[in-house]
Amino acid sequence: MPREKSVTIIITKHDKNQYVTSLTSFWLIIVQINIMKTIKGLLAINIDTHIAVINTMPKLKEDAIDATSRCVQSLLGGREIIFCGNGGSAADSQHLAAEFTGRFLIDRMPLPGRAGPSF
Numbered sequence: 001m002p003r004e005k006s007v008t009i010i011i012t013k014h015d016k017n018q019y020v021t022s023l024t025s026f027w028l029i030i031v032q033i034n035i036m037k038t039i040k041g042l043l044a045i046n047i048d049t050h051i052a053v054i055n056t057m058p059k060l061k062e063d064a065i066d067a068t069s070r071c072v073q074s075l076l077g078g079r080e081i082i083f084c085g086n087g088g089s090a091a092d093s094q095h096l097a098a099e100f101t102g103r104f105l106i107d108r109m110p111l112p113g114r115a116g117p118s119f
Helices: 015-076 088-101
Strands: 081-083 112-116
Touching: 015 081, 081 088, 088 112
Parallel strands: 081 112
Antiparallel strands: none
C-alpha cells in the first residue's frame, strides 16, 4: 500500500499570524474567482437561451396564429377544445377550460372546452 506524502510547514511564533492571514486571503481570493467564473458561465448560458428563444419567435408566432385559427374553426363547426397536460400543465389545462366555459368581464355563452385527464 503506497504511503501518503506529507508536507510539514514550520512557522515561527513571529510570523504565525501573518502566514495564517495570507493563507486565508489566498483561499478567499481563489473562492471568489471560482464563484465569479461560475456566475459568468451561468449568465452566458442564460443569455444564449434567451437569444435562442427570441430567434424562434417568428416561427412561434406563425404556429400560434395557426393554432388559434384551428380552434376558431373547430368552435364554429360545433366541436369542442380539449386541453390536457401532465403535472403543472394539467393545472394549466383545467384553468384554460374554465376560461372557456366561464365568463369574467363579458357576459357571453360558454365556449365548449374541457380539460382531459392528466397522463
